[in-house]
Amino acid sequence: xxxxxxFGVLVISFITTIYSGFxxxxxxxxxxxxxxxxxxxAQLLTFPLLTIAAGxxxxxxxxSQFNVAFVYExxxxxxxxxxxxxxxxxxxxxxxxxxxxxxxxxxxxxTLRKWDRDIEFLPWVIIVSSVTLTxxxxxxxxxxxxxxxxxxxxxxxxxxxxxxxxxxELFTPQDGNGLxxxxxxxxxxxxxxxxxxxFVAYVIPYAFAIAALVTGRTDDRWTRxxxxxxxxxxxFLTLGLVLGGRWAYDVLGWGGYWxxxxxxxxxxxxxxxxxxxxxxVMIQEKRGMLKHWNxxxxxxxxxxxxxxTFLTRSGVLSSVHSFANSPIGxxxxxYVALTLIVSAALLIKxxxxxxxxxxxxxxxxxxxxxxxxxxxxxxILVVCFWGVISPLASELFTGTKITVGPPYYERATxxxxxxxxxxxxxxxxxxxxxxxxxxxxxxxxKSALVAVVVTALSSIFYTQNVYxxxxxxxxxxxxxxTINEFWRGAAARMHAQKxxxxxxxxxLMGRNHRRYGGYIIHISMALMAIxxxxxxxxxVQTQGTVAAGESLELAEYRVxxxxxxxxxxxxxxxxxxxxxxxxxENGVYIxxxxxxxxxxxxxxxxxTIPGQHATLKDDLYILLVDxxxxxxxxxxxxxxxxxxxxxxxxxxxxxxxxxxFAAWPDKDPADEPVRRKVSHGNKQASAAD
Amino acid sequence: MxxxxxSKTLRITLYALLFAxxxxxxxxxxxxxxxxxxxxxxxxxxxxxxxxxxxxTPLDVCPTEACRQWRELIRQMLAEGKTEQEIxxxxxxxxxxxxxxxxxRTGFNWLVYLVPPVLILAGxxxxxxxxxEWTKPKSAEAGSGQDEEAGASSDEDDYIQRLxxxxxxxx
Numbered sequence: 001x002x003x004x005x006x007f008g009v010l011v012i013s014f015i016t017t018i019y020s021g022f023x024x025x026x027x028x029x030x031x032x033x034x035x036x037x038x039x040x041x042a043q044l045l046t047f048p049l050l051t052i053a054a055g056x057x058x059x060x061x062x063x064s065q066f067n068v069a070f071v072y073e074x075x076x077x078x079x080x081x082x083x084x085x086x087x088x089x090x091x092x093x094x095x096x097x098x099x100x101x102x103x104x105x106x107x108x109x110x111t112l113r114k115w116d117r118d119i120e121f122l123p124w125v126i127i128v129s130s131v132t133l134t135x136x137x138x139x140x141x142x143x144x145x146x147x148x149x150x151x152x153x154x155x156x157x158x159x160x161x162x163x164x165x166x167x168x169e170l171f172t173p174q175d176g177n178g179l180x181x182x183x184x185x186x187x188x189x190x191x192x193x194x195x196x197x198x199f200v201a202y203v204i205p206y207a208f209a210i211a212a213l214v215t216g217r218t219d220d221r222w223t224r225x226x227x228x229x230x231x232x233x234x235x236f237l238t239l240g241l242v243l244g245g246r247w248a249y250d251v252l253g254w255g256g257y258w259x260x261x262x263x264x265x266x267x268x269x270x271x272x273x274x275x276x277x278x279x280x281v282m283i284q285e286k287r288g289m290l291k292h293w294n295x296x297x298x299x300x301x302x303x304x305x306x307x308x309t310f311l312t313r314s315g316v317l318s319s320v321h322s323f324a325n326s327p328i329g330x331x332x333x334x335y336v337a338l339t340l341i342v343s344a345a346l347l348i349k350x351x352x353x354x355x356x357x358x359x360x361x362x363x364x365x366x367x368x369x370x371x372x373x374x375x376x377x378x379x380i381l382v383v384c385f386w387g388v389i390s391p392l393a394s395e396l397f398t399g400t401k402i403t404v405g406p407p408y409y410e411r412a413t414x415x416x417x418x419x420x421x422x423x424x425x426x427x428x429x430x431x432x433x434x435x436x437x438x439x440x441x442x443x444x445x446k447s448a449l450v451a452v453v454v455t456a457l458s459s460i461f462y463t464q465n466v467y468x469x470x471x472x473x474x475x476x477x478x479x480x481x482t483i484n485e486f487w488r489g490a491a492a493r494m495h496a497q498k499x500x501x502x503x504x505x506x507x508l509m510g511r512n513h514r515r516y517g518g519y520i521i522h523i524s525m526a527l528m529a530i531x532x533x534x535x536x537x538x539x540v541q542t543q544g545t546v547a548a549g550e551s552l553e554l555a556e557y558r559v560x561x562x563x564x565x566x567x568x569x570x571x572x573x574x575x576x577x578x579x580x581x582x583x584x585e586n587g588v589y590i591x592x593x594x595x596x597x598x599x600x601x602x603x604x605x606x607x608t609i610p611g612q613h614a615t616l617k618d619d620l621y622i623l624l625v626d627x628x629x630x631x632x633x634x635x636x637x638x639x640x641x642x643x644x645x646x647x648x649x650x651x652x653x654x655x656x657x658x659x660x661f662a663a664w665p666d667k668d669p670a671d672e673p674v675r676r677k678v679s680h681g682n683k684q685a686s687a688a689d
Numbered sequence: 690m691x692x693x694x695x696s697k698t699l700r701i702t703l704y705a706l707l708f709a710x711x712x713x714x715x716x717x718x719x720x721x722x723x724x725x726x727x728x729x730x731x732x733x734x735x736x737x738x739x740x741x742x743x744x745x746t747p748l749d750v751c752p753t754e755a756c757r758q759w760r761e762l763i764r765q766m767l768a769e770g771k772t773e774q775e776i777x778x779x780x781x782x783x784x785x786x787x788x789x790x791x792x793x794r795t796g797f798n799w800l801v802y803l804v805p806p807v808l809i810l811a812g813x814x815x816x817x818x819x820x821x822e823w824t825k826p827k828s829a830e831a832g833s834g835q836d837e838e839a840g841a842s843s844d845e846d847d848y849i850q851r852l853x854x855x856x857x858x859x860x
Contacts, residue, residue, distance in 0.1 A: 254750035261745045317744065360823035368820065375816055379809040386808075390792075390801045398797045403739045405747075405790030412805055543728035606752055636728070 003068050006056035007147040007161060010097075013049035013104075014137045016042050021130035024123040036123045040111050043126050046133060047104040054101050057094065057146050061087055067172040069159045070094055070146040076178030076602045078573045083179060086189045090179045092313060093146035095192065099309065100136040102200040103129065110204055110229075118225065124211035125204075132203055135335050143327040178573075178602035187247030191240055195267055198237025199305045202270060204229040205277075206302035209295055213346040218291060218353050223281045228663055234278055235659045237271050242652045253608030253623050255541060255640035257648070260409040262317045262388045266308035269384055273301040276377035283367045286432055288357030290367075292347070293374070295354065299343040306336050316392065364435040369427040376419045383412040410536070414467070421474035421529060424522050425481045447480035463538070471533040478526040482519050509661070517662020524658055527651030534618070534644025543625065545636040551584075555641045557620050558584040562592075564627055564635055575599040579624045579635055583613060595624040595637065618643040726767035734763050734773055741784040748788075 020042035027035030057070070061084045066072040074087040074094065089095040107129040115122050140146065151158045152171035158164050182188070205226035212222035244264065245257035258264060277297040283290045311317060314329035360368060387404045394402045429443045454476040455469050463469065486505065493504035509516040542554045551560040562580040569576065578596040582589060593611030600607065613620040619642040626636040735749035740756050748756055759780075766776050780788045792798040 252750075253752070254747070259745065259747075360820065362824065363820055371816060375809075375812055378812055379805075382808045382812075383805045386801070386805050390804075391787075393800075394792070394797060401785060401787040402792035402798060402801070403745065403787045403790060404792065404801060405739060405745070407791050408801070416809075541729075541732070543732055545728070608752065638728075638732075 002056050002060055002065065003147040003149050003161075006053050006060075007145065009049055009053040009056070010137065010141060010147070013046050013053065014134065014141055016049060017046050017104075017130045017133045017137060020046070021127050021134065024126040024130070028123045036126075039123065039126050039130075043111050043130060044108050047101075047108040050097075050101045050104045050137075054088070054097065057097065058085055058088055061085065064176065065172075066174075066176050067149050067170055068146075069148045069150060072150070072173055072176045074177070074179050076176040076573070078571060078602065079179060079184075083184055083189070087179050089192045089196070090183050093140065093144040093148075095196075096136055096144055096313070097140050097146055098193075099196055099200060100133060100140065102196055103133050103136065103203060106200055106204055107133065110207075118221065120215045120217065121208060121211040121222070121225075124214050125207040128207035128210050129203065139328055139331065143331065175602070178600065181598065181600040181603060181605050181607045182251055184607075185247055185251045187243050187250060191243040191247055194236050194243055195240030198233050198235070198240050198274075199267075199270065199309065201229055201233030201236060202274065202301050202305050205233070205298050209298040210343065210346065213295065213343075213350050216350065216353060218350055220281075220284050220288070220291075223284055223294065227281065230274065230278060230281070231659065231663045234271070234274050235656075235663070237267070237274060238655065238659075239652075241267055241271060242649075242655075246649065246652075250610070251607065253610060255539070255610075255621050255623070255638075255642065256535065257645075260387070260406045263312050265384045265388050266311040269381055270301050270304040270308055272377050272381045272384070273297050273304060276374045277301060279370050280374050283370050287367050289360065290371075291354035291356065292351065295347050297374075299340070299347070303336055303340050303343075306332065306339065310336065311388065317388075361434050362436065364430055364437065364440055366427060366430045366432045366435070369423055369430055373420065373423045373427065376416050376423070379416045380413050383409065383416070387412075417529075418470060418474055421471075421478055421526070424525065425474065425477040428485060428519065428522070429481055444481060447477055447484055450480040451476040465537055468533060468537045471529065471537075475526045475529050475533070478522060478529075482522050482526075485519055486516070511666070513664045513666050514662050517658050517660075517664070520658030520661060521655055524651040524655035527647045527654065529651075531645045531648025531651065534647070535642045538643040539640060541638065541640045543636065543638040545626070545634050547634045552637060552639055554639045555618075556586050557639070557641060558587070559593075559620075559622060559637065559639055560584070561635055561637070564624075573601040575601070577624065577627065579627070579637075581611065581622060581637070583620060583622075593620075593622055595622045597624050614646050616644075616646055619645045726764050730767060731760055731764045734767075734776055735760050737790055738777065738780055738788050739790055741780075741788050747790070 020039045023035050023039035023042060027033070027037075027039055060068050060071050061075055062081055064071065064075060064077055064084075070091055070093050074090040075084050079087070087094070089098045107126075110125065110129075111122070145161055148159050148161050150171040150173070151160055151164055151168040153165060153168040157171055158168070205222075208222040208226045212218055241264075244267070248254075248259070249257040277294065280290050280294055280297060284294050310329070310332035314332055316329055362368060387409055391402050391404055394400060425447070426440065426444065430440055451473050455473040458472050459469055486508075489508045490501055490505040493499055493508050494501060497504065497507075499507065540555055542552060544552045546552055546561045548561055548563060551558050553559075560582040562582055564577065564579040566575065566577040568574075576596060576598055578594050581593050581595065583591055583593055591613060593613060595611040596609050598607040598609065599605075608623055608625075611622040619640075621640040621642055623638040623640075624635060625638050628634045732749040736747055738748040738759075740746040740748050740751040740753070741759075742755055743751055743753060746756075748759060763776055766779065771779075777789070781793075786793055786798075792801055794802065
């Protein structure tokens with residue numbers, strides 16, 4: 001009953017969104033404002049409709065209605081309620097529906113804005129959103145229906161929405177499969193929604209870009225409207241990536257956070273173009289240049305969002321052939337191709353109108369350095385894209401499967417990331433329009449000196465590894481120049497306004513959220529780079545089997561095995577095996593850790609939970625690999641020391657702060673400049689400006 | 690010479706020598722087998738190989754039973770005195786090139802390595818060309834007028850300039 005109702009609502013929302021697209025299109029053709037308004041209302045209606053459908057699905061998930069195939073696949077009776085709810089995005093059909101629901105929410109939010117002088121964009125934004133929404137709901141209806149039920153006939157179980165033939169009866173299994181235990185981690189509960197929020201939010205800037213192309217309003221209006229959307233999209237995408245990394249670190253049990261897995265890269269690629277866009281949009285706003293390029297970036301980001309969903313959902317990654325068997329694969333591929341062709345055609349049509357309004361004057365100007373930044377981001381994108389594609393190409397053309405793993409990516413992206421760090425240090429110091437080596441040198445030499453000193457010190461006291469030293473140099477340079485920017489600004493205000501340092505700093509930042517939020521993000525990226533460098537270059541590991549009372553040693557740590565216990569949690573259908581180890585640093589006792597393995601009976605899967613001792617210096621990370629069940633005398637541990645890795649997580653927190661700061665609206669519409677000495681005291685004049 | 694070799698005492702000495710060498714060799718190989726390969730030695734090789742059944746999982750961290758057996762196989766082969774390269778070759782011969790973390794540099798696979806640098810260099814070349822185009826000809830005539838325009842249109846520039854002035858005045 002519920003399943004039919006949910007399916008019915010899904011069908012209605014499908015029809016509604018198609019209607020909305022057509023109404024908007026005819027509204028434009030016939031210049032009928034009322035048709036466009038009707039389209040807008042239809043678009044608004046999709047959100048409550050999809051919310052009802054989602055509510056029905058969640059109701060069935062929570063109430064263990066295993067008659068529905070999706071509920072059977074992702075839940076079991078023993079799962080806690082919150083996991084049953086979040087199981088919504090724990091499987092294919094549900095996560096596609098989740099995608100559609102988020103898109104409906106965002107589109108509704110955007111159609112509710114005050115359109116005033118941008119009203120000509122409205123129908124096209126609706127059309128793009130409704131095409132995307134039609135695609136995703138369509139996939140739910142025709143290929144991955146979350147409301148499909150089990151039917152029994154002649155002893156056979158058939159999954160189908162409606163009775164497959166006369167005489168078939170509904171079949172309800174006793175218990176469900178249960179969610180993959182790897183997905184039962186709190187990180188996994190939040191990670192997919194974050195990633196999806198990021199993915200879906202990028203549809204909005206794309207919709208406005210297409211609207212700008214179609215209507216010929218190719219000034220920077222579209223980028224100004226969508227600036228905050230891109231920023232939030234970027235925020236959620238970044239958070240999604242970081243949470244995914246943290247989840248991998250805590251749950252997957254291999255001592256790392258990022259394995260250059262194609263699924264990870266699928267989410268990373270739109271992030272790359274999104275980050276490039278965030279920067280190059282500024283050039284368009286400040287200098288009226290790069291209009292073509294921004295269009296290309298926003299189109300690419302949208303295509304990569306769909307492509308990323310395709311990569312993770314179509315099964316193409318496990319084999320080209322499973323792609324052919326999966327019904328949604330070709331459908332997805334066709335949609336990506338269609339988007340690219342239509343977007344490219346529109347772009348070519350408007351190409352001459354998108355000419356730059358000003359000239360590039362110097363290779364060291366801010367806009368030039370931003371272009372280099374874009375080049376590097378595109379370079380990393382090419383490496384990633386090719387790395388994901390070539391195993392598929394190899395299988396398709398030569399029939400042999402190959403793996404393109406971490407060594408390929410690390411070697412290829414390392415120098416590009418280093419280049420990005422360098423630009424991050426230099427670009428904020430260069431001026432728009434014109435910069436010379438002299439002007440740049442004047443502002444950077446102190447920071448460069450600090451970086452040289454820090455590098456020299458770390459070469460004496462910490463490491464002789466050349467790559468690490470280059471990394472430390474660049475990171476210090478970024479930190480020094482960026483912090484110096486805060487200092488210079490605050491110092492100027494202190495002098496001019498006679499404010500104390502903190503008031504000056506806070507007012508300075510409050511005057512220009514975007515700029516100083518951006519700087520905080522740069523600092524965060526440098527902090528994250530410290531963590532990445534630490535684990536990539538200095539990670540050490542060992543593995544060994546020890547009896548109780550014996551120990552393993554690694555770096556300055558000693559890990560002594562004390563005891564091990566194994567017990568069942570009947571209610572949750574989990575078996576826990578928990579070991580107790582004492583840890584010593586340089587012979588001094590520093591605490592106890594409990595690496596454990598959880599075995600899930602329903603899905604017959606292990607989950608390895610490490611014991612972690614985290615400090616700013618490093619992370620001691622201990623995995624229980626194996627144990628002797630009978631005697632309990634010996635256990636095998638794998639131990640990692642991951643130096644500096646916690647800076648990665650610290651950087652993520654400051655990043656979040658910086659981004660929210662950057663997205664916070666400025667008090668004044670225009671940035672209020674620091675008052676000059678001459679105008680000091682003349683409050684009316686400065687208030688007017 | 691022949692006579693000397695045939696001399697009985699010498700022949701016995703030679704046999705004794707041979708026997709000594711053989712026993713010594715046997716002894717050393719036996720003791721090598723006593724010191725079984727450590728987990729770290731096994732993992733060092735497994736880390737470079739990818740699980741032939743699971744997608745994109747390095748063999749040293751793969752939790753499946755199959756991978757556990759493969760790690761045991763590496764241990765065995767190490768114990769037999771096989772080198773790292775021999776072990777890798779064995780895995781490639783049995784499970785295909787996909788067990789390597791990077792494709793071997795042969796034939797079609799060269800594309801994997803060549804396409805990204807070529808594209809990046811092409812991008813860099815295009816960008817530099819564009820710069821030459823932009824900075825060379827028309828900038829003289831457009832000149833100062835646009836400079837002012839750009840300055841006026843951007844509050845932030847103004848802001849930075851004033852900041853700079855402030856800083857200069859302080860010194």
